[in-house]
Amino acid sequence: MPELPEVEVTRRGLMPHVFGRHILHARDHGQALRYPYPDWRILQGRKILDIQRRAKYLLFCLEGDGRLVCHLGMTGQFRCLPSNEEVAQHEQVCLHLDDGWSLRYCDVRRFGYMAFISESAFSSHPWFSHLGPEPLSDAFTPSWLIRCCRGRRCSIKHLVMDTRIVVGVGNIYASEALFRSGIHPARKAGDVGSEALIRLHAALREVLAEAIRAGGSTIRDFRRSDGRPGYFSHAFRVYGREGEPCVECGGVIQRFKQDGRSSFFCPSCQT
Numbered sequence: 394m395p396e397l398p399e400v401e402v403t404r405r406g407l408m409p410h411v412f413g414r415h416i417l418h419a420r421d422h423g424q425a426l427r428y429p430y431p432d433w434r435i436l437q438g439r440k441i442l443d444i445q446r447r448a449k450y451l452l453f454c455l456e457g458d459g460r461l462v463c464h465l466g467m468t469g470q471f472r473c474l475p476s477n478e479e480v481a482q483h484e485q486v487c488l489h490l491d492d493g494w495s496l497r498y499c500d501v502r503r504f505g506y507m508a509f510i511s512e513s514a515f516s517s518h519p520w521f522s523h524l525g526p527e528p529l530s531d532a533f534t535p536s537w538l539i540r541c542c543r544g545r546r547c548s549i550k551h552l553v554m555d556t557r558i559v560v561g562v563g564n565i566y567a568s569e570a571l572f573r574s575g576i577h578p579a580r581k582a583g584d585v586g587s588e589a590l591i592r593l594h595a596a597l598r599e600v601l602a603e604a605i606r607a608g609g610s611t612i613r614d615f616r617r618s619d620g621r622p623g624y625f626s627h628a629f630r631v632y633g634r635e636g637e638p639c640v641e642c643g644g645v646i647q648r649f650k651q652d653g654r655s656s657f658f659c660p661s662c663q664t
């Protein structure tokens with residue numbers, strides 16, 4: 394599943410190809426995504442002014458009013474192809490642009506979704522109204538994290554994966570950040586001390602920023618390529634490393650089930 398870094402790398406990769414372009418027309422190929430498609434006529438003739446990201450949503454900001462909002466779901470990806478090129482494999486949506494290229498959305502499992510949301514409806518929209526701060530923004534501070542943990546009985550891993558606390562921290566990056574800050578994933582959030590939370594705050598930003606940098610350097614171009622930045626697995630220190638030696642202490646990385654997901658940790662380094 395694409396996590397925040399993959400979505401951010403997609404955003405950066407697409408920008409040079411769609412910025413300032415007009416959408417000649419948009420269409421889907423009839424296979425439903427997770428939610429009904431927007432009325433594509435609303436995009437016709439509109440200029441793409443920007444691509445922004447909020448949590449794991451890509452926001453295509455259009456001249457006039459409104460944004461085309463896209464969530465990649467489990468397997469969604471964008472690619473840029475010449476407009477006269479035939480429908481790509483697993484292509485669901487095509488936006489024809491005014492430079493002879495088109496933006497194709499391909500999604501094997503079709504858990505992704507798109508909607509057109511006007512500016513006035515955006516902040517109160519149910520997909521966005523309850524979202525916490527962006528992890529890499531100034532709004533996400535150590536004191537915010539400390540305040541959010543106070544008195545909480547849920548695990549610290551559960552808390553940092555709660556989008557009301559901070560957005561875009563999925564299983565992989567939560568595991569990595571907890572390892573780097575020496576906190577056991579099952580610790581009660583309310584029992585984690587301020588110093589450890591300050592380390593966790595820094596580690597969350599660090600792992601996400603590193604993954605974005607790694608992704609940005611591994612993809613060359615969204616034109617022609619499959620548009621899939623992939624996971625930056627070379628950087629993982631605990632995630633997916635059950636039974637392998639800890640990079641810090643040489644102990645054995647362990648795995649357990651937590652909230653239905655796998656948690657990886659080092660029993661010596663994380664307490």
Ligand SMILES: [Zn+2]
Nearest residue numbers: 639642659662
């Ligand atoms: Zn260790």
